[in-house]
Each structure stands twice: as structure tokens, then as C-alpha cells.
Amino acid sequence: xxxxxxxxxxxxxxxxxxxxxxxxxxxxxxxxxxxxxxxxxxxxxxxxxxxxxxxxxxxxxxxxxxxxxxxxxxxxxxxxxxxxxxxxxxxxxxxxxxxxxxxxxxxxxxxxxxxxxxxxxxxxxxxxxxxxxxxxxxxxxxxxxxxxxxxxxxxxxxxxxxxxxxxxxxxxxxxxxxxxxxxxxxxxxxxxxxxxxxxxxxxxxxxxxxxxxxxxxxxxxxxxxxxxxxxxxxxxxxxxxxxxxxxxxxxxxxxxxxxxxxxxxxxxxxxxxxxxxxxxxxxxxxxxxxxxxxxxxxxxxxxxxxxxxxxxxxxxxxxxxxxxxxxxxxxxxxxxxxxxxxxxxxxxxxxxxxxxxxxxxxxxxxxxxxxxxxxxxxxxxxxxxxxxxxxxxxxxxxxxxxxxxxxxxxxxxxxxxxxxxxxxxxxxxxxxxxxxxxxxxxxxxxxxxxxxxxxxxxxxxxxxxxxxxxxxxxxxxxxxxxxxxxxxxxxxxxxxxxxxxxxxxxxxxxxxxxxxxxxxxxxxxxxxxxxxxxxxxxxxxxxxxxxxxxxxxxxxxxxxxxxxxxxxxxxxxxxxxxxxxxxxxxxxxxxxxxxxxxxxxxxxxxxxxxxxxxxxxxxxxxxxxxxxxxxxxxxxxxxxxxxxxxxxxxxxxxxxxxxxxx
Amino acid sequence: xxxxxxxxxxxxxxxxxxxxxxxxxxxxxxxxxxxxxxxxxxxxxxxxxxxxxxxxxxxxxxxxxxxxxxxxxxxxxxxxxxxxxxxxxxxxxxxxxxxxxxxxxxxxxxxxxxxxxxxxxxxxxxxxxxxxxxxxxxxxxxxxxxxxxxxxxxxxxxxxxxxxxxxxxxxxxxxxxxxxxxxxxxxxxxxxxxxxxxxxxxxxxxxxxxxxxxxxxxxxxxxxxxxxxxxxxxxxxxxx
Numbered sequence: 001x002x003x004x005x006x007x008x009x010x011x012x013x014x015x016x017x018x019x020x021x022x023x024x025x026x027x028x029x030x031x032x033x034x035x036x037x038x039x040x041x042x043x044x045x046x047x048x049x050x051x052x053x054x055x056x057x058x059x060x061x062x063x064x065x066x067x068x069x070x071x072x073x074x075x076x077x078x079x080x081x082x083x084x085x086x087x088x089x090x091x092x093x094x095x096x097x098x099x100x101x102x103x104x105x106x107x108x109x110x111x112x113x114x115x116x117x118x119x120x121x122x123x124x125x126x127x128x129x130x131x132x133x134x135x136x137x138x139x140x141x142x143x144x145x146x147x148x149x150x151x152x153x154x155x156x157x158x159x160x161x162x163x164x165x166x167x168x169x170x171x172x173x174x175x176x177x178x179x180x181x182x183x184x185x186x187x188x189x190x191x192x193x194x195x196x197x198x199x200x201x202x203x204x205x206x207x208x209x210x211x212x213x214x215x216x217x218x219x220x221x222x223x224x225x226x227x228x229x230x231x232x233x234x235x236x237x238x239x240x241x242x243x244x245x246x247x248x249x250x251x252x253x254x255x256x257x258x259x260x261x262x263x264x265x266x267x268x269x270x271x272x273x274x275x276x277x278x279x280x281x282x283x284x285x286x287x288x289x290x291x292x293x294x295x296x297x298x299x300x301x302x303x304x305x306x307x308x309x310x311x312x313x314x315x316x317x318x319x320x321x322x323x324x325x326x327x328x329x330x331x332x333x334x335x336x337x338x339x340x341x342x343x344x345x346x347x348x349x350x351x352x353x354x355x356x357x358x359x360x361x362x363x364x365x366x367x368x369x370x371x372x373x374x375x376x377x378x379x380x381x382x383x384x385x386x387x388x389x390x391x392x393x394x395x396x397x398x399x400x401x402x403x404x405x406x407x408x409x410x411x412x413x414x415x416x417x418x419x420x421x422x423x424x425x426x427x428x429x430x431x432x433x434x435x436x437x438x439x440x441x442x443x444x445x446x447x448x449x450x451x452x453x454x455x456x457x458x459x460x461x462x463x464x465x466x467x468x469x470x471x472x473x474x475x476x477x478x479x480x481x482x483x484x485x486x487x488x489x490x491x492x493x494x495x496x497x498x499x500x501x502x503x504x505x506x507x508x509x510x511x512x513x514x515x516x517x518x519x520x521x522x523x524x525x526x527x528x529x530x531x532x533x534x535x536x537x538x539x540x541x542x543x544x545x546x547x548x549x550x551x552x553x554x555x556x557x558x559x560x561x562x563x564x565x566x567x568x569x570x571x572x573x574x575x576x577x578x579x580x581x582x583x584x585x586x587x588x589x590x591x592x593x594x595x596x597x598x599x600x601x602x603x604x605x606x607x608x609x610x611x612x613x614x615x616x617x618x619x620x621x622x623x624x625x626x627x628x629x630x631x632x633x634x635x636x637x638x639x640x641x642x643x644x645x646x647x648x649x650x651x652x653x654x655x656x657x658x659x660x661x662x
Numbered sequence: 663x664x665x666x667x668x669x670x671x672x673x674x675x676x677x678x679x680x681x682x683x684x685x686x687x688x689x690x691x692x693x694x695x696x697x698x699x700x701x702x703x704x705x706x707x708x709x710x711x712x713x714x715x716x717x718x719x720x721x722x723x724x725x726x727x728x729x730x731x732x733x734x735x736x737x738x739x740x741x742x743x744x745x746x747x748x749x750x751x752x753x754x755x756x757x758x759x760x761x762x763x764x765x766x767x768x769x770x771x772x773x774x775x776x777x778x779x780x781x782x783x784x785x786x787x788x789x790x791x792x793x794x795x796x797x798x799x800x801x802x803x804x805x806x807x808x809x810x811x812x813x814x815x816x817x818x819x820x821x822x823x824x825x826x827x828x829x830x831x832x833x834x835x836x837x838x839x840x841x842x843x844x845x846x847x848x849x850x851x852x853x854x855x856x857x858x859x860x861x862x863x864x865x866x867x868x869x870x871x872x873x874x875x876x877x878x879x880x881x882x883x884x885x886x887x888x889x890x891x892x893x894x895x896x897x898x899x900x901x902x
Contacts, residue, residue, distance in 0.1 A: 168769055175755045175766050182753040185715070186817055187741030187770030 003140050008258040014146045014215065016253020017153035021208035022226060023233040023245035024160055025201030031177030031240025032190075032197050035088055035099045036422065038571070039106035040205050041227030042114075047076045047206020048213035048222070049114055052123045062126035065214070069152075073206040080202025081195045088198065090622050092191070096422070097368055101578050102621045104571045107223070108614030114220045116608050122219035125210065149211045156207055157246060160200070164242055173197060177240045228433060228567060229256075232276045235426045238289020247287060266441055273434040277415070280427050284419040319586065323496060330488050334479030342484050343556070348596045349491045350552045353498055355576040355588035357545035360502050362574075363583030364511070365538045366518045367417070370425040370570055371432025374412070375405045375543045377439065377565025379550020384451045384560045385444065392458045393466065398551045405547020406540050413539035417532055432565055439562035450561025453554070460490070491552050495589070498545050503585055505541065514538055518583070575617060581627025590628050666729060668693040668852055669714065669745075669821055674723035676713040683709040685876045687723070691821065696843065696853045698863035701873035702898065707856040708750065710873070711823045714854075715747045716740045727821070742772045746819030750826045752810040756799035760790050760809060763798055767813040777818030787812050804835035811842060821852045828862055840866060860898050864888055872897055 026040050050072035055064045083106065091098050131148050134141040164170035175183050176190045183190045209222070216222075233252050237244020252272055260268040279286065326345070333341040358372050379401035386397035416427040439445045459466040469490075473482040481489075505511050513534050516524040524531050554560040563569070572595070580591025598616065602609035624630065667690035677683040683706045691697045699707050712718040714725055716736045725733045727743055735743070755763050764780045771777055784791040787808045793801060801809060807827055814822045824843070828836040836859075843853055843866050857863045863870055864884045872880035872887075874897050880887070887893065 171758070171762055171766055172769065175758055175762075178755045178757055179753055181717070181737075182749075182755070183766070183770070185717070185737045185741070185747055185749070185753075186767050186813065187738050187772065188766070189738050 004262075005258075006138065006140050007142070008262050009254065010142060010146055010150070012254035012256070012258030013250065014149045014253070015257045016250040017150055017157070018208045018212045018226075018249075019230060019233050019253050020157050020246050020249030021153055021204050022230040023237065023249050024157060024242055025204040026230055027234045027237065027240055027245045028164075028173065028177070028242060029197055029201045030234065030422075032173055032180075033088070033092070033194050034096050035198075036096060036103065036425075037198075037201070038100060038103040038227060039083070039110060040103075040201070040230065041223030041225075042107050042110035043076055043080060043202045043223075044205040044209030044212070044226060045114060045218065045220070045223040046079070046110060047072045047203075047209040048125070048218040049118050049123075050075055050206070051125055051210045051213065052118065052218055055126050056123060062128045062132075065126065065128045065131075068125075069207070069210055072210055073203040076206035077199040077203030081199035083202070084195045084198035087618060087622065089194070092194075094625065097578075098621050098625055100368075100370075100425075101575060102618060104575060105614045105617035105621060107571075108610040109618065111220060111223065112608045112611035112614065116611065118220070120220065122217040123213070124217045125214040127214050131214075145214060149215060153208070153211060156204065160204065161242060161246075163200075169193065169196065224568065228429070229272065231426065232272050232430065234286075235423070235430075236276055236279055236286055238286030239422060241286065241288040244286055244288035269437040270434055270441070273430040273437070276430045277427055277434070280419055280423055280430075281415060284423055315586070323492075326492055327489070330481055330485035331476050331479050334476075334481065334485065339484060342488050344596070344600065346484070346488045346491050346552075346556050348593055349488070349495050350549050350556060351573070351576065351596065352589040352592035353491075353495045353552070354546055354549035355573050355580070355592045356495070356498060356502065356585060357542045357549060358573050359577050359582050359585055359588040360506075360545065361535075361538050361542035362577060363585075363588075364506060364514045364518055365535050366521075367535055367539065368425045368574075369428040369539075369542075370574070371428035371430070371567070372542075372546055372573055373565045373567065373569035374428070374432035374435050375409060375546030376550040376553060376569060376573075377432075377435060377560075377562070378405045378408055379547030379552075380554035380560040380564045381439070381445060381451070381550075382547065383551035383554045384453060387453060387456050387458045388451070392456075393462055393464075394458050394460050394555065395462055395466075397458070398548060401547045401551035402544045403547075405550065406544040409540045409543025410536065412543075413536040417535050417539065429567060429570070432567060432570060436562055436565040436567070439565060445562075448562060450559060453558040487556065491556070494548060494552060498548065499585060499589070502541070502545070506585070510534070510537070578625075579617070579620060579627055581629030584627075584629055587627050587629040594628060667691060668695075668728060669854070670724075670726040671710075671714070672724050672726070674710075674713060674720045674725065676709055676718055676720040676723075678709075678718075682721075683876050684713065684720070687873075687876065687878055689871050689878060689881075691852060691854050693852055694847070694850060695868045696847050696855060696866050698855045698857055698867035698870045699873055700857055700860055700863045700870055700898065703858065705873040706876040707873055708825055709876075711747055711825055711854070711856060714740075714823060715745050717747075738770075741770060741817055741819075744772045744818060744820035745823070746814035746817050746821070747823045748807075748810045748814055748825060748827065750829055752806040754798035754801065754806045754809055756797060758798055759795050760798060760801070761794040763809055764813055764816050767817040771817030771819075773818070778812075778815040780816055783812040783816050786815075802835075803831050804838055807831070807839055808842065811846070815846075815851070819851070821854065822846065823854045823856070825856045826858065827855070828857065828859055836862070860894065 022040065022044060026037060029035055029037050051068035054068035054071060055061055058064060087102055087106065088099065091102060127145055131145045133144050135144045135147060136142070137147065164174060172183065172188055172190065172193055176193065180190055229252060233245060233248035236251070237248030255271060256268060260271055329345045330342050333339055354376055357375070358369065361367050361369060382401035382404045383397045386400045387394070390400070391397055412428065412431050416424055416431070419427060440448050445451065459468050461467065469486040470483045472486060473480050506514065513524060513529050516527070517531050517534060521531050550564065553564065576591035576595045577588040578591070579594055580589065581587030598613055599609055602612050606612065669691040671687060671689050674684055674687045675682060687710065699710060701707050709718065713720050716732070716739065720733055724731055727745060730743065732740055732743060755766070758766065761780065764783055768780055778786070784794055789805050790808055790812060793805065798806070798809065811822065827839050827843070831839060840862060843855065846853060855863065855867060864887060867884050869881065869883055870887050871878050872893065879897060880893050882890070
């Protein structure tokens with residue numbers, strides 16, 4: 001018994017030490033540079049794959065393990081320096097949100113590169129002979145490799161700690177995480193140290209990835225699965241705090257591996273998110289973070305917006321034309337006999353609605369929800385469960401989805417809007433992950449299998465009056481509109497209606513308050529508005545529309561699985577919003593179109609379309625941060641009679657008459 | 663003054679974005695002087711200091727230091743020339759110890775060989791010496807001001823720009839800070855002092871500039887200014 005407990009504790013520390021190394025890099029990078037690095041997990045996995053190349057692919061095997069442990073982190077460190085210099089650096093001084101987008105783009109790129117080079121299989125790193133057996137410790141037999149992980153990881157963490165605490169570099173980095181401008185005022189070029197910090201963080205992540213791959217396995221999606229716990233740890237410990245990363249890493253490791261997995265497996269994967277939410281609510285700056293660390297402007301900076309664009313009237317006309325064109329899609333597809341474009345179109349429009357809902361809260365109040373997939377998932381499950389257990393009316397099921405999402409949004413908003421900026425983003429992520437894990441555990445949601453609507457009878461109508469879309473047919477010339485084609489119109493109708501409703505809201509006094517919050521929350525408070533209440537209302541509205549999108553999402557697939565609520569979806573929808581241009585309502589719709597259009601175009605040429613897509617995103621973030629909607633404004637100066645050229649990143653004065661989502 | 667001034671601002675315009683704060687501002691500070699820049703809230707005092715050290719770049723005009731044009735240098739570079747700003751909020755690194763705060767200044771300071779070592783700075787400020795291993799956040803307002811000044815000295819500053827050093831301090835601490843400024847001057851350090859408290863200026867400064875809405879409206883010695891009741895009343899609302 002005692003032996004088992006000891007073994008479990010050791011397992012916890014083993015995993016914990018990997019987390020410590022990952023979180024330390026993430027945390028220091030955030031503390032010094034304000035960069036939220038989503039690509040950190042990918043860098044860890046890249047380290048593991050470099051080690052695979054050095055040990056397996058050279059044919060040397062376990063004897064090259066130590067060499068790999070030295071060389072691979074160095075290589076990844078150099079890559080980290082290059083990434084900082086060429087992608088992160090151009091974004092300093094901009095909203096940290098763009099770093100999230102940038103590094104999310106890098107996730108897509110690095111992840112696809114790994115697939116491209118090493119394929120879909122998993123590798124277990126060969127270990128040197130000396131690390132394969134068991135050794136005795138405190139009278140128990142312990143895996144030599146686990147012991148090695150703990151010792152080498154611990155030494156690495158110790159080395160980083162000593163570097164931070166006792167060297168000139170460390171002092172400058174610690175000072176930089178408290179007040180960058182003052183470091184500059186003392187005559188130190190802090191910016192020169194950023195590459196170093198990023199490089200060391202990347203190298204550390206690679207080291208963690210390698211020792212982990214010797215214990216578990218290296219597979220291409222490992223990065224996606226370790227990045228979220230790493231974020232939890234960073235937030236738990238306090239952004240920017242090395243001590244926090246160490247304590248948080250060990251805490252989460254032991255909690256997950258030593259306590260939850262062996263004793264209460266049902267709760268595994270959920271407790272850490274509950275813990276994270278709880279700690280953020282009690283101590284918004286994490287266990288060891290301080291308020292000072294945040295005074296560098298993280299809270300204010302996260303709000304983002306775009307410049308003013310085309311003339312109001314031109315846009316309105318263009319919008320009408322767009323709706324007209326979209327309405328023709330099923331007819332043209334019918335004429336061509338290719339219904340693919342109808343289902344594809346439905347998917348795009350549903351995501352457009354989802355992106356619109358996010359823009360309402362992100363673009364207009366500056367609240368960046370990193371867990372918006374929560375509401376997509378809620379809506380999706382509400383519709384499916386509603387149609388299975390409660391009603392056979394799709395409209396009632398959709399109303400349920402909207403109501404449920406709005407209610408949960410109110411609760412999440414009530415708990416999380418009191419924390420601001422990055423912490424808000426993280427707490428929403430935590431709620432989404434909590435829900436995602438819950439979906440796997442619950443019987444009613446069908447676990448990992450999900451739930452299907454196949455064989456369910458449902459109709460579009462109310463109180464028994466209505467029909468299944470398959471039973472309705474309209475004839476437009478030679479084209480029969482039924483089933484999927486009609487569903488397309490349902491989605492289009494929902495999108496257009498949602499657009500006009502949100503637009504109307506933004507033009508109301510409520511909308512003016514939201515915009516004033518985005519511009520300057522403090523001033524809005526001085527005017528007597530309880531901004532927290534307004535932000536929560538906006539969040540509820542956003543959640544409701546996201547729930548509607550989720551409901552349609554489930555209907556379109558006639559199926560729902562936990563992946564509807566995965567964090568990748570939350571990331572993708574942010575990409576769409578920014579790709580299109582946030583704070584405009586119509587920009588995100590264009591963004592969704594561009595996202596899927598690109599995907600469609602690229603999959604024709606390459607199976608690894610995310611590599612290209614990710615690269616395009618990265619370029620967008622760097623060179624066209626105001627999104628696609630800013631293109632006309634950028635081109636205008638080059639047209640005859642236009643004013644002089646303006647740079648893409650230049651702060652264009654906001655024209656209030658054209659704002660408000662026309 | 664017979665010799666070239668240490669610091670010379672000529673026709674400086676500066677501001678934030680569209681907003682112009684300083685208009686055609688000219689002033690000079692001679693080596694070894696204590697010069698004050700006095701004016702009401704929003705007169706542009708802090709903006710002047712920020713323009714001198716390069717946190718803000720003037721839109722026109724020149725800033726010359728020891729005959730070198732430093733107008734377009736940034737804050738990191740002006741430190742190397744021997745300029746040091748002690749900001750209003752002092753901006754002590756709260757989580758670094760007092761000693762580390764000083765060491766950091768040493769790393770970044772000018773290559774000037776005359777600059778104070780960390781040890782010498784601690785000797786100079788008895789309070790700081792006692793608190794050397796404590797974090798910056800544990801210092802009182804007056805001690806923070808001392809640390810900020812000590813940091814400038816360790817960084818090798820020849821000209822220290824003090825932004826409202828007595829702001830928010832208890833009256834008896836204000837006295838301490840004034841003593842420190844006098845002590846600095848005795849050591850040959852030149853001081854440009856920004857203050858709202860005209861009494862502090864009159865006591866410490868050799869010369870005073872009065873700033874109003876971004877323009878210099880008066881220049882004179884403390885003795886002259888003290889006599890000029892009309893100026894004091896009109897621009898500072900002070901009746902002495």
C-alpha cells in the first residue's frame with residue numbers, strides 16, 4: 001500500500017517537473033515581454049521530435065539520448081530566438097491579443113510541419129541502458145527513468161532559478177517583468193534581452209518535451225494537450241512568477257497523477273480548472289503574482305479595435321448585395337448539381353454567426369474570451385439533447401440552446417468579469433475546458449462518442465405545426481430546394497437576423513456604453529455607469545448568439561461530440577474575428593468566409609493546409625492587423641484622387657459616424 | 663552665464679499625438695546649478711523632463727547636453743551621456759531588493775568613472791543601507807525617493823532631473839528630501855527640479871523658470887521671484 005502511494009507520488013512529481021519546465025518559460029516570457037505564447041507546447045514537442053531524429057532516425061538509439069538532450073534544446077532555442085526576432089518582435093507595442101493570434105498561427109504551422117516531417121505515428125524515445133531498469137529508493141523499487149526525469153528536470157529548474165536570481169541577465173529580466181520602461185530609463189536596452197528570454201524558454205520547453213517523450217510518447221498532438229495545463233499552472237502560480245511556475249507545476253502534477261488519476265479518475269482533468277477558477281476569483285493575480293507585475297499595462301492593452309472603413313452607405317449596399325449573392329448559393333449549386341457548396345455554405349455561415357457573437361463582446365467591450373467554444377458546445381448539446389429528450393420542435397430546441405447559453409454566460413460572466421485582461425481570457429478558457437472535460441465524463445452527453453440525431457424525428461415549426469425540411473420542397477426553375485438547401489436558408493436567416501439585432505443593440509444607448517468601455521473604461525465609470533454590469537450583459541448577449549450558432553452547428557452535422565467545445569475552436573473563432581477585422585460585426589463574417597475559403601482552396605493542393613493557413617495568419621497579424629475590412633482603406637490612397645498612403649499599422653482616427661457595425 | 667550651459671533647450675515643441683504640450687520652449691541649466699521648473703498642474707513640466715531624457719521626442723527644436731545634440735536619443739541612450747530622470751512615481755522595482763535596484767542602475771549607467779558604486783551609495787544613504795536586503799515595495803515614500811536618487815547617482819548621472827520629489831511626502835520628510843538635494847548639489851551634481859511647491863523651489867533653486875500652458879513665462883533667481891508678488895499670484899496663485 002505504502003509502496004503504491006510512494007509510486008503514485010513519484011509519478012506526480014515526474015509529470016509535475018515537466019510542467020514546471022514548461023510553465024517557467026511561459027511565465028517568464030509573459031512577465032518580461034507580455035507575450036502569451038500558445039506555441040510553447042509545439043516547441044516542446046518539436047524538441048522531442050528532434051530527439052527522435054537524433055536517436056531513432058540516425059539508428060544510434062538510446063546511446064544518443066544524452067546527446068539529443070543537449071542538442072535538441074539548443075536547436076529549439078535557436079529557433080525560439082529566430083521566432084522572437086522575426087515574428088514576435090514586430091508586434092511589440094501592440095495589443096497582446098495579437099500575440100495570442102500570432103502564436104496560435106505558429107501552432108498551426110509548427111504542428112503541420114511535424115506531421116509533414118514525422119508523419120502521424122507516435123514515437124517512444126529510446127533510453128540509454130542505464131535508465132531502463134528500476135533502482136531502489138527508500139526501500140521501494142523505482143523506475144530509473146522517472147528518477148532521472150525528476151533529477152534532471154529539477155537541476156534544470158534550479159539552473160534557471162540561479163540564472164534569474166544571481167546573474168546580471170537574471171536581474172535585468174526580473175526588473176523587466178516589473179517595469180520595462182524604467183529599465184530603459186536606467187540605460188539598459190531591455191529589448192535586446194527578449195530574444196534571449198524567448199530562446200531560453202523555448203530550449204527549456206524542448207528539454208521538457210524530450211524527457212516526457214522518453215516516459216510517454218512523442219506524437220504530433222502532444223503540444224496541444226500539454227499547453228493548456230501549462231497555462232493553468234502559469235495562471236495559478238501568477239503570470240510572470242518563476243516561483244509560481246514551480247509550485248503550480250508540482251501541485252498540478254501531483255494532484256493529477258498522484259491523487260485524481262488513481263483515486264478519483266472521474267474528476268481527472270476537471271479539478272485543475274475548478275482550482276484555477278477558484279484561485280483566480282480569490283487571488284486574481286495567482287498564488288505568487290503581484291499587482292505590480294500587471295501594471296505594465298496588460299489589462300488596458302487587451303482591448304482592440306479596427307479603423308474606420310468604407311462609407312456607411314457603400315457598406316450597406318455591399319451588404320445587401322452580399323446577402324443576395326449568398327441567397328443564390330443553393331440555387332446555383334442545384335443548377336450545377338453539386339450540393340457540396342450548400343453544406344459548405346451552411347458551415348461557413350454558422351461559423352460566421354459564431355464569430356459575430358464573439359466580436360460583440362471582444363470587439364465592443366474589449367473582453368477577450370478564450371473559451372467561446374463553451375457556448376458553441378452548450379448550444380450544440382442543448383439542441384441535440386433537447387430534440388432527443390424534450391421536444392421535437394427545432395425552434396423550441398434552438399430557443400433552449402439560446403436560453404441555456406445565455407444563462408451559463410451570465411454565471412460565467414458574473415464570476416469572471418471581475419478579473420480583467422489576460423486573467424479574464426484565462427478564466428473563460430478554464431470554464432470551456434471544464435465543460436469540455438465534463439462532456440467526456442457524463443453519460444447523458446454520450447462521452448467521447450458524442451450524440452447523433454440520426455433516426456430522430458424533428459420538425460421546423462411550433463406546437464406540432466411544421467414539417468421536416470426533407471418533407472418541404474420549393475421549385476426554382478429546374479432546381480428543387482429541400483433538406484440541406486432549406487437548412488442553408490434557415491442559417492442565412494439566423495445570421496442576417498442576428499447581425500441586425502446586434503447592430504441595433506450597438507446603436508442603442510446600451511451600445512454607446514459598451515463602446516465607451518472599450519475606449520476608456522475608467523471614464524465610463526466616472527460617467528456613472530457600472531461597467532461590470534454592462535460588460536456582463538454584453539457577455540450574455542454574446543453567449544446567447546454563440547449558443548444559437550452551436551445549435552445550428554449540431555443540426556448541420558446531425559451530430560455533436562465534445563470537440564465542439566475544444567479550445568482549438570475558441571482559437572479558430574478568434575482567428576476569424578481578427579482576420580476579418582474586429583469591432584465591426586461584419587468583419588468577422590468576412591473573416592469566417594476567408595478562413596473556410598482558404599481551407600477549401602488549400603486542401604485541393606495539399607493535405608497540410610494548416611501550414612499554409614497558419615503562415616498566412618502570421619503574415620496577416622504582422623502586416624494587416626486591422627483585418628480584411630481594412631483593405632479598402634489601405635488601397636484608397638493609391639486610387640486616383642485619394643490621399644497619401646498610410647501604413648497598415650498606423651493608428652487611424654476613429655470616425656464615430658461610421659462606427660457601430662453598419 | 664559666461665560658459666556654455668550644461669543643458670540647453672532651444673525652441674522645443676513636444677506633445678502626445680495630436681496634442682501639443684510644449685510651445686517653443688527654451689531653457690538652460692549651467693553646470694553645478696540647481697534650476698527649478700515651476701508651474702501648475704498640466705503646465706508641461708513633466709513633459710519637458712520627458713522630452714529632455716528622450717522618453718518623448720520633441721517635434722521640433724533641439725536639446726543639447728555638454729554640446730552634444732541629444733534631441734533624438736531615446737531614454738536608454740541619454741543615460742549614457744549622464745542624464746538621469748527620477749520620475750514622479752519614483753518607479754522603484756517593488757520585487758527587487760534595495761541593493762538589486764541599485765545594481766541594476768550600475769549595469770545600465772553611463773561609463774563615467776566618477777559614478778558612485780553601489781556600496782558608496784549605500785554608505786551615503788544610511789536608511790537604504792539598513793534596508794539593503796529588503797524588497798523595494800517595503801520602503802516608505804521618502805525612502806523610495808532616496809533610492810530613486812541613489813539609483814541615478816550609481817548610474818553615473820551628472821544632471822539629475824527630479825520630477826516632483828516632495829509629492830505626497832509628509833512635511834518632515836520633505837525637509838529630508840530637500841537636504842538630499844542640497845547635498846547632491848554640494849557634490850557637484852547639477853539638478854533640474856520640477857515642483858508645484860514654490861516654497862521648495864525658492865529655497866533650493868539658484869534660478870527658476872515658470873511654465874504656463876507649455877510656455878516659459880518667467881525666468882529669474884529665487885530672490886527675484888520671491889519679490890515678484892504679481893507673477894507668483896498670477897501663475898501660481900501664491901501669496902507670500
